[in-house]
Amino acid sequence: MLADFGFGILLIAFLTALYSIGAALYGHFSRRQKWVESARLAMLLTFPLLTLASLTLIYLLVIGDFNIRFVYEVTSRDMPTYLKITALWGGQSGSLLFWSWLMSLFATAVTLRKWERDREFLPWVILVSSITIAFFLSLNIFFENPFQRFWQTFQGVEPATFRPANAIPFTAEEGRGLNPLLRHPGMVIHPPMLYLGFVAYVIPYAFAIAALITGRADDRWIRLTRRWSLTAWLFLSLGLVLGGRWAYDVLGWGGYWAWDPVEIAAFMPWLTGTAFLHSVMIQEKRGMLKRWNMILIILTYSLVVFGTFLTRSGVLSSVHAFAQSEIGPAFFIFIGITLVTSVALLIYRWDSLQAEGQMHSMFSREALFLLNNLLFMGILVICFWGVISPLISELITGQKVTVGPPYYERAAGPLFALLVLLMGIAPLSAWGHITLKNLAAQNSLELEKRYALAIARLLWKPAIPALLVLIGLLIAGITNIYALIGLTFAALTASITIYEFWRAARARERAQGENLLTALWRLAGRNRRRYGGYTIHLGVILMAIGIIGIEMFQSETQKSLAVGENIQLAGYTVRYDSLAQFPTNDGRWVTRAVVSVFDKNGQFLTELYPRYDVYADGQPMTIPGVRSTLADDLYVLLINWEGVTAQVAPFKVYHNPLVNWLWLGAFVFIFGTLIAAWPEEEREPLPTQARKTKAIYQPGD
Amino acid sequence: MKKKLAVLILLLIASLVWVGSANAQDTTPPTDDEVNAIAKQLFCPVCENTPLDVCPTEACKQWRDLIRLKLSEGWTEEQIKQYFVDQYGARVLAEPPRQGWYWLIYIVPVALLLVGLYILFRAYQTMRAPLAEQPAETHAPTGLPDEYLRRIEEELKKRN
Structure with missing residues (x-):
């Protein structure tokens, strides 16, 4: 009954989206605003409708109605309620519904804004949003109905949206449970x-x-x-x-990113x-x-x-x-x-x-931003081609190939390194605009020289710490050329970015008598986009350091250990102490080892508990025991696939240098994005003509 | 007779010991790390996009055992990889072999990147062509850092 209700609501939402498309088009072409308004209201209606449909499905998931195929596929009785709710996106049809739901939420939010100044956009924004929603809903309705039920027929149990002839509803005893x-x-x-x-x-x-x-x-x-x-x-x-x-x-493979096509x-x-x-x-x-x-x-x-x-x-x-x-x-x-x-x-x-402005130099901000775009596009091409070429290969030769990490790392690595460098230099070009009496009269080579010099003038001070980092790395005995390049670029960009903060805050401090922190706060508060952007850049640099650490200096070893035996890696000693096996309330069978970790002087550091859980359906999950510091992670796996006994257990140990900088960087990155995106009053845009004449030397461009 | 038998048994034991020790020298079992070093470069032929060294399935365990066996028989890394390619096709390699049409997989991104560079270069040229209306100059040249401070202040004022 509820399933029919849910499907009915989906259908109504789909028809509403279709109506919204038609009304927007008709309203525009017949110049009748009330039809456009009707289209807008129809689109607004899709959100409550899809909310109702999603809540219906969530209710069915929570009560565990295994008559519904989707509920049967993604939940089981022993799952906690929060997992039953989130199972909404644990399978194909539910996640498509979830997609449409979120889409309608955003479409609603955007149509609720004031449209006075941009009324001509309205029908088309409605059109595009409604087409997208209608498409995803059509997938749910015609191919992947999340409310499909099981029916008992003479031939057996089959899933169907509508009741087949002579069939009675069939409800399974227990669901398959979430992966x-x-x-x-x-x-x-x-x-x-x-x-x-x-x-x-x-x-x-x-x-x-x-x-x-x-x-x-x-x-x-x-x-x-x-x-x-x-x-x-x-x-x-x-x-x-x-x-x-x-x-x-x-x-349980010691990494965070495998260049998998899904990623x-x-x-x-x-x-x-x-x-x-x-x-x-x-x-x-x-x-x-x-x-x-x-x-x-x-x-x-x-x-x-x-x-x-x-x-x-x-x-x-x-x-x-x-x-x-x-x-x-x-x-x-x-x-x-x-x-x-x-x-x-x-x-x-x-x-x-057509462009309203003109590019003055290869070192101007627009030129460097274009270069940034080329690098992003380059990485995109590498990724896109890497994902589709196995498919093409399969089509042409009938044989699949794997395009794995070596391809991506070799191809995209240098582009990422250049991006990190550009991230430091490009913002400097904002200040690099030279103010000249008459640009048109300048010889272009002379102009390039001036631009380059302006950037170089800003660059030399921050370059000193970067150089010191390079020297430090060489003294520390690091010889991996890629790591040296990557870390030096990261150091240079970090140093430029921090210097930018410092320079601006210092200038205000002197001029306004503000203390450094207040100055920083005001700067970030009043030009959120730039200083939010710089903060994001700092986050990316931290992430880059983490990535370089784990990608270039990761080491690993594997060995079967008897109790009391140990394994050594990167100066650490891991000793196998004991093993325990026990069931849990939610139906898992846990095998948990206790290992002790010692540093190179034999000093005891910590105890770790690598384990693997086997779920009721036989699926295993390997959970590492990890000792995390800013310098490195010691990542210990109890590998179930080689056979574990209380006496002898196989362990795989990874040493992941600097990996925590990646997660730390992610926090800084998100913080920066929040600064940049924090709402501020919308300013009136300058009229085009005014921008054209003023903007060339707009400070902070 | 007894003496002869004793000598024979002694000889037999000695020869066994000798053979045993000789065998032991040849067949130091490969370590897990040696096996993984090769398995890492191969992809599980069954599971999607899972390197063989971390694949938990029974089939992959057998494949790792096979690598171990081949290593103990003295096969080289290349021979073992080739064996897997012969058995399961090129998809077991972490990247396609550089032969035949597979070259396209490597060439296309480089070619497109070069095209991108060319387009960028052309864009630079086009965008540098002076526009019909040349914007007038507004500021006289001034040096840093006063100029810098002036810009920051101007900008903050603008945003107030």
């Missing part, structure tokens, strides 16, 4: 964060399409969606970091989103890169849908699984249509999106 790997706090929060990031990117895309259709060539759409883009970016970043932490904690699926929109975040600044300040920003946001939207497609269609396991899955082709067609339409619109408006 144990997903019963981790990281995995509970990780998908919603990613999805929030995904759906939030639909909003800037919708405004971009609205700007293209209406032919508004100014940067209004960017200003309106700046906070949306930042929010999307924040959630996507959070999702990626949480995913990494989850992998580190429960997958890359979420990483690709982040890459274009990050490029977008930077390049829109150039459009706002200089009226340049208008076409490029359109391309970036169109790409981001397509990659968001493509990412969902990759993870949901089964295409990654094989092209044949994709062909058999019903939603795969639907996704494919949807991505194709939206991409082609968006690009066609862009081509149609190509001429009107």
Whole structure:
């Protein structure tokens, strides 16, 4: 009964979204505002409808109605209630519904804003949002109904939305339960964060399409969606970091990122989103890169849908699984249509999106930002090609290939290093604008020289600590050239960024008599975007240090130990003390070892408890025992797959230098994003003409 | 007779000991780390995107045992990897072999990056072409740090 109710609500929401599309179009073409208003109200209605549908499903999950196929697949009686609720995104159909729900939430939020000044955008923003919602709802309705029930027929039990002839409802005794790997706090929060990031990117895309259709060539759409883009970016970043932490904690391979296609699926929109975040600044300040920003946001939207497609269609396991899955082709067609339409619109408006400004130098901010964008695009190409070439290989040769970490690391590593360096230098170009009497009269080589000199003047002081870091690393005996380059770049960028904070705060301190902290606070408070951005950069540098540490200096060893025996790695000694096996209330069978860790002087450091849990369905989960410090992690695994007895147990030990800087950096990164995205009163944009003449030397461009 | 038998038994034991010790020299069992060093470079042919050294399935355990066996038989790393490729196809390698059309996998990103660089270069050139209306200059040149302070202040005022 409730299942029918839920499905009915889904259907009504789908029809409402379709109505909203039709009404928006009709309202625009017939110039009847009340139809556009009706479309807006219809879109607002999708949110309460989808909330109702989702709550219905959550209720069914919590009461454990195993007549419902989805409930049977993702829950079991022994699961705690919070996991039953979060099982909503633990399977295909539920997570698609969850996607639509969040999408409608964001669409509602955006349509509730004041539209006075931007009324011409409204029908198109509604159109794009409603099309996206309708598409995802159509997947639920036609292919993956989360409310599908089990029916007993003469042939056996089969799942169906509607009652087959002569069938009676069938309710299983017990559900299959959520995949144990997903019963981790990281995995509970990780998908919603990613999805929030995904759906939030639909909003800037919708405004971009609205700007293209209406032919508004100014940067209004960017200003309106700046906070949306930042929010999307924040959630996507959070999702990626949480995913990494989850992998580190429960997958038991000593790492946080494996260049798995599923990871890359979420990483690709982040890459274009990050490029977008930077390049829109150039459009706002200089009226340049208008076409490029359109391309970036169109790409981001397509990659968001493509990412969902990759993870949901089964295409990654094989092209044949994709062909058999019903939603795969639907996704494919949807991505194709939206991409082609968006690009066609862009081509149609190509001429009107001309740059208003002019680039003066290869060292100007816009030039360096373009270089930044090229690097992000380069990494995107590497990722995209790495994900799809095995599929192409399978199509052409019938044989799958693996494109694994060595490919990505070799190709993307240098680009990441350059990005870190650019992250330090590009902000300096903001101050690097030289004020010249008449730019047009200058010889271009002379101009380049002046720009480069201006940057170099700002660079030499922060370069000293970086040089000291390099010398320190060499003295410490580090010979890995990639690590030396990476860490020196990171040190240089950190030093420039901190120097920027210090210089500005110091200048205010002298001029205003404020103390340094107040000065810093005021600076960050009044130019949140820049100082939030710098804080994000500092976070990224910390993360880069962690990544360099674990990627280049990780070591590992494996050995079967008898009680009392030990294993040595990177100056640590790990001694196997004892083993215990016991059941838990939630049906796990836990095998837990106790090991003691000693430092190189034989000093006792700590006890660790690596363990593995076997769930009722036989699925194992390996939980490491970790000793974490800022210098390194000692990550000890009890590896169940080699056979464990009380007398002899196999251990795998990883030494992960600096890895905690990665997590620390993530906190700084999020803090910076919050500073940058914190709401402030919307300022009136300068009229285009005024910007053109004033903006060239706008301080802090 | 007894003496002969005793000598024979002694000889037999001696030869056994000798053979045993000779064998022991040849077959130091490979360590887990040696096995993992190779397994790390191979991907489980069954599970998706899981390196063989950390794959918990029974099949992968057997494959690791196979690597151990081959190592103890004196196979080299390359021979073992090739054996797995022959058995299960190129997908067991962490990246495609550099041969035939697989070269495309390596060339395409580099080619696209070069195209990107070219586009960037062209964009620089296009954007440097003077616009019809040349913006007028506003500020006279001044040196840092006063100029810097002036900009910061100007900007903060603007944002108040």
